[in-house]
Amino acid sequence: MSGSSGRTTVISRTVARIVVPIILVTAIALLFRGHNLPGGGFIGAVLAAAAFALVYVIFGLEFIQREILDIAPDGSERHQLVESYRWMASLGLALAVASSLAPLAFDMPFLTQGVLFVEGIPIYHELEVASAFAFDIGVFFAVVGGLLTIVAEVGNE
Amino acid sequence: MGLTTPKSALPTISPVQPTPEVVLAVVFLPFLAAAFTPAVYRLLGERTAYFAAAVALVTLGLVTDQYLAGADGTVAFEWIPSLGVSLAFHVDGLALLIAFLASGVGVLILTYSGGYMHGEPGQAKYYATLLAFMGSMLGVALAGDLIALFVFWELTSLSSFILIGHYTGEKASQYAARKSMLITVSGGLFMLVGFLLLVWASGQTTAIEGTTYSIQTLIAHADAIREVLSASGLLVPVLVLVGLGAATKSAQVPFHVWLPNAMEAPTPVSAFLHSATMVKAGVYLVGRFRPLFLPEDAAVLGEWTLIFAVLGLLTMTVAAMLAVSATDIKELLAYSTASHLGLIIAAFGFANSYGAEAGAFHILNHASFKAALFMVAGIIAHEAGTRKIDRLGGLRKHLPITAVIAVVASLSMAGFPPFNGFYSKELLFESTYYAAKHMGGIAWVFPVVAVFGSIFTFLYSIKFASLFFGDEPDGLGHVHRPPIAMLVPPAILGALVLAISAQPNLFIEGLVGEVYGSVVPGDAHSFSVHFPTELTPYVIMSIITIVVGAVSFPFYDTLHDGINAALRGPTRANWWYDNFVEGLTTTSVAVTPKVQTGLLRTYATWSLFGFVALALGGYAAAGLQIPAIDGLSVSIPIVLVLLVALVAAFAVDIAPSHVAGVLTLSIVGFMVAIFYILADAPDLALTQLVVETLVLVIFLLVLDRLPAFYGDAPDRTVSIRDGLLSLAVGTTVALTVLFSTDASPDPLLQRFFIERGGVPAEHPPFFADFGGGSNIVNVILVDFRGIDTMGEISVVVMASLAILTLVRMRGQGETQ
Numbered sequence: 012m013s014g015s016s017g018r019t020t021v022i023s024r025t026v027a028r029i030v031v032p033i034i035l036v037t038a039i040a041l042l043f044r045g046h047n048l049p050g051g052g053f054i055g056a057v058l059a060a061a062a063f064a065l066v067y068v069i070f071g072l073e074f075i076q077r078e079i080l081d082i083a084p085d086g087s088e089r090h091q092l093v094e095s096y097r098w099m100a101s102l103g104l105a106l107a108v109a110s111s112l113a114p115l116a117f118d119m120p121f122l123t124q125g126v127l128f129v130e131g132i133p134i135y136h137e138l139e140v141a142s143a144f145a146f147d148i149g150v151f152f153a154v155v156g157g158l159l160t161i162v163a164e165v166g167n168e
Numbered sequence: 169m170g171l172t173t174p175k176s177a178l179p180t181i182s183p184v185q186p187t188p189e190v191v192l193a194v195v196f197l198p199f200l201a202a203a204f205t206p207a208v209y210r211l212l213g214e215r216t217a218y219f220a221a222a223v224a225l226v227t228l229g230l231v232t233d234q235y236l237a238g239a240d241g242t243v244a245f246e247w248i249p250s251l252g253v254s255l256a257f258h259v260d261g262l263a264l265l266i267a268f269l270a271s272g273v274g275v276l277i278l279t280y281s282g283g284y285m286h287g288e289p290g291q292a293k294y295y296a297t298l299l300a301f302m303g304s305m306l307g308v309a310l311a312g313d314l315i316a317l318f319v320f321w322e323l324t325s326l327s328s329f330i331l332i333g334h335y336t337g338e339k340a341s342q343y344a345a346r347k348s349m350l351i352t353v354s355g356g357l358f359m360l361v362g363f364l365l366l367v368w369a370s371g372q373t374t375a376i377e378g379t380t381y382s383i384q385t386l387i388a389h390a391d392a393i394r395e396v397l398s399a400s401g402l403l404v405p406v407l408v409l410v411g412l413g414a415a416t417k418s419a420q421v422p423f424h425v426w427l428p429n430a431m432e433a434p435t436p437v438s439a440f441l442h443s444a445t446m447v448k449a450g451v452y453l454v455g456r457f458r459p460l461f462l463p464e465d466a467a468v469l470g471e472w473t474l475i476f477a478v479l480g481l482l483t484m485t486v487a488a489m490l491a492v493s494a495t496d497i498k499e500l501l502a503y504s505t506a507s508h509l510g511l512i513i514a515a516f517g518f519a520n521s522y523g524a525e526a527g528a529f530h531i532l533n534h535a536s537f538k539a540a541l542f543m544v545a546g547i548i549a550h551e552a553g554t555r556k557i558d559r560l561g562g563l564r565k566h567l568p569i570t571a572v573i574a575v576v577a578s579l580s581m582a583g584f585p586p587f588n589g590f591y592s593k594e595l596l597f598e599s600t601y602y603a604a605k606h607m608g609g610i611a612w613v614f615p616v617v618a619v620f621g622s623i624f625t626f627l628y629s630i631k632f633a634s635l636f637f638g639d640e641p642d643g644l645g646h647v648h649r650p651p652i653a654m655l656v657p658p659a660i661l662g663a664l665v666l667a668i669s670a671q672p673n674l675f676i677e678g679l680v681g682e683v684y685g686s687v688v689p690g691d692a693h694s695f696s697v698h699f700p701t702e703l704t705p706y707v708i709m710s711i712i713t714i715v716v717g718a719v720s721f722p723f724y725d726t727l728h729d730g731i732n733a734a735l736r737g738p739t740r741a742n743w744w745y746d747n748f749v750e751g752l753t754t755t756s757v758a759v760t761p762k763v764q765t766g767l768l769r770t771y772a773t774w775s776l777f778g779f780v781a782l783a784l785g786g787y788a789a790a791g792l793q794i795p796a797i798d799g800l801s802v803s804i805p806i807v808l809v810l811l812v813a814l815v816a817a818f819a820v821d822i823a824p825s826h827v828a829g830v831l832t833l834s835i836v837g838f839m840v841a842i843f844y845i846l847a848d849a850p851d852l853a854l855t856q857l858v859v860e861t862l863v864l865v866i867f868l869l870v871l872d873r874l875p876a877f878y879g880d881a882p883d884r885t886v887s888i889r890d891g892l893l894s895l896a897v898g899t900t901v902a903l904t905v906l907f908s909t910d911a912s913p914d915p916l917l918q919r920f921f922i923e924r925g926g927v928p929a930e931h932p933p934f935f936a937d938f939g940g941g942s943n944i945v946n947v948i949l950v951d952f953r954g955i956d957t958m959g960e961i962s963v964v965v966m967a968s969l970a971i972l973t974l975v976r977m978r979g980q981g982e983t984q
Contacts, residue, residue, distance in 0.1 A: 046941035049850040057858040064865040100965045124951040126940030128933050143950040153961040157968035166869045
């Protein structure tokens, strides 16, 4: 594939080492602040997927498997990564569905979202907990999983 | 004969409401049993027939329970309350008669199947489908709601499809099943359009509050509905649409072609679906809607009479002639069925009370003799090993009991006095006679055609009975005795024929009178028939039928050959059907390679072309004006950004390689993102940026596998075509943006989002009716329109799985 480490320059590899964690942190930040500021599950997810894609291009798929995820290389290993991405996507979808079904247990319509303000917390004084956040996390994982499945499978070819 | 004396009612017992649980059980018990049939078959094997017959018997018992209770009325269960559709069941005479036929003949047929289907393949499927069919037919009979009626109606078509195609490997079965499916289902769709027009009409009249799907409500306000339909010129279209449903189902000319082919099904199926019950659905529909379209003071020759009397008499005559031309006993019975259904529809078509009486009575009579005859045909085919008319004869010696049943049923079918078929045919003659007498002139064609058709009916009926007499033809092998399970059901029906013949008024008072009440407007009243004692015009019509029939019987073979000789090319309805289906197939075979070349660009061309044509056509049809653009002020940065995007777009077009093309394309994307930032839409800008980045990366991954340069430049016509298409797509998108932004959405919605999106000033620690977030885009995504987001993430996951499958399946020999 295009991004095997032999064909990329030292500069790109060094930059990627620094940039990728920053991108990931930004993605997570976008996810967290989404309810009140620009951002949200979908944007965060696409950004996170872009970070992984960058690692592919620069270091290659094998690197992620061996060095980061520590999956033993055994002939069919290339599919294992895709498998875990698929799991991630399904898990995200399941989380989103579960969080939308939860209100039914409290006799509220499907997909009702609630907001809880927790008082008396040090430093913050007041913390807003929105049930929509659970849904957003579901969106995040579903999209990251879905996109990475595509990228990994296409990149494998 | 002073044939009938309409009398005002049985002593009026106040109608009892049907029991909801029982009515539900009647319709759904067969379905439930059908679901368990495969499991039962594992336990019982071929004895599943008796399990199924027991289910039918229970259903029959439940129907009888409602009948004895004198149930008359509607029970409704909520189904789609937002549309006013309910699962309503209406119990009255007509519904009970059809329900009796479906469950009663069902018991006999399922018992008979136990003998007939011995050693046949696919029995679990066979019994499950028969039971499901019985449930659907009971649903049709009892439906009190247009949508419920339509659903059960199509379910009967579906089960008929499966049963006709029972021998799945045989070409003839496949052809027959497909034919019946195409004809009956498409007819049902026309009927649905007619129903929807009726519902629309119910909404237009002030007599009914809102719209209604309830058949009985429509009938109760028949005058108002007819007025609306006439005023808008829709009365005849609705009649034709509903008539198409009835005509396709009841195999009326020219849609009769599917019925003879349907004889590919095992004989019990033919006896049950294609003579006694399913084909009666069309007749039932005509009877059910008769009081809606035919007021008490109807014109003698109104639209209704013109459509249904003509359709019915035409079918009665043509199908009777085709029956004479038949060479196979089941084919003969199939055409005969179409002919008798034509008789019933013609009878319902006439506006006088004799017509309604004839139709109501003949439904019962036809079911009794025809189901018996089909089972006789099954015995002959099973025991003599052939169904060819010219190879059968003298069967009386081998099948004595069957012969008695066949003779009784055939004479009844011929309309020979004093059998029950005679009484209903007399009523039809009487009805045509009075219709002609009232109108005079051309209307005298009605009685003449009725007699003409009846002569042929007489001929083929006698032919069927004659199979049991005379000499045995050479080559007829040893004829076995039928098993008892195959003999008892037709014998019961034969006894029923005799019982009705002996005491017609008992059956009329018990049930048929109520059926009559269901198919005429106004209050129900019964009628009675008497054996003729004086020479009336309609008795003379019967005498002519029998005498001419008897005189021409020796020339049966000449007639048979003559009709067959006349059936060439376009005079056969089959010719039209086959050519139509063949034409469709050839057309799609010819078109497919042009549209589906396997080249991505062809698909893109066609789908883009379709999108442009649909969108522009829609705008043109809606007569949209291009909105005036006013107050447009663009800041210098936006102009710059758009200019860069424009330049990049041109660069994409002239890019020499894939890499250059993709890179310049992403310039356009990033410019759009900057435009969003300048237009104060940070969320959109963020999304656009990250998506653009990711797409770029994916493109670069894919490009690795593609040739670095484009191939040879395409020829000029292709370039021009693509250029025009691009222009059209661009224009469409621009227009769409203009139109959609011009139609500013309801400010109510906007206000709702703004008011409800944030945290209210005064709030409890927990609340669920506000979004509670200051980013309204996100609140809309995850809260207000959460279900949209749910759909979108499901699409993302599905798309990734689809790509996974595509990539992995490649090279696994899935492609040719």
